[in-house]
Amino acid sequence: MSDLALPATISAAPPRRRRVRLPPLVIFAIGWLSLMLLTAFAADLVAPYPYTALDLRNRLSPPVFMGGTWLHPLGTDELGRDVLSRLIVSIRMSLLIAFGATAIGAILGVTLGFLAAHFRGAAEQAVLALVDFQASMPFLILALAVLAFFGNSLPLFICLLGLHGWERYARIARGLAVSASSQGYAAAVVQLGxxxxxxxxxxxxxxxxxxxxxxxTLAFPEIILLESGLSFLGLGVQPPLTSLGNMVGYGREYLTRAPWILLAPSCVIVLTTLSVSLLGDWLRDRLDPTLR
Structure with missing residues (x-):
């Protein structure tokens, strides 16, 4: 009898929870994004110089790995401004723009998607028409027209970038809200008043x-690249403020003489967008119940 009861006892034991092992690329992405956030929050504390401070005696000084001195580890630009200090402040500005624009797009899209799912009829058709119009309109042309007509300011620039991609949130929110309304829990809450x-x-x-x-997380790198592109064209962040795209735009004129001016912000843009994309892909696989 005891021999027969032993397998039943073993099978009744609760299964152990499997530990989630993060892939090496995801660990790198989390570490890099944590470093960028820490740099953005502590920019005023870790920047060795004010980002607008001039040092004309050391203008176009090379970085340490190209024969420069530790006085300016990443070198200086055409006006003698420290590239490392400008890079730290640019990270804060670019992340602020990306977070703000992503939040605006998500809030706008989810709100319109819920309105379309709730009212249906004419309201739903109006929202879907706006979604189709936004998807068919080249956003760069829209941005150029708005910035040329209203001028450029940081709040306007963030709100303008917030209009990029809101239609994808509206579609997702509408579809999932309609599906949830047909399920039992939403109908039960409505019946309760x-x-x-x-x-x-x-x-x-x-x-x-x-x-x-x-x-x-998948739209966040698109905002960073869009901000960098507009700032590169001179339509984004305006001096004396600085951003990653702004640094690349000013450094293109010194590409042959001082490539380090645009090398540092370009590497940060590539690594940040790559890290967000890797983290977004991993979250999609983890949170999607059909892939478990």
């Missing part, structure tokens, strides 16, 4: 948050 605001914010939104978060 909950307001539409409570239904969508307290019950529908938490159930679709994982999909929206993954979409935001």
């Amino acid at each position: 909950a307001s539409p605001w409570r239904v969508y914010t307290r019950h529908v939104l938490p159930n679709i948050a994982s999909t929206l978060i993954v979409s935001m």
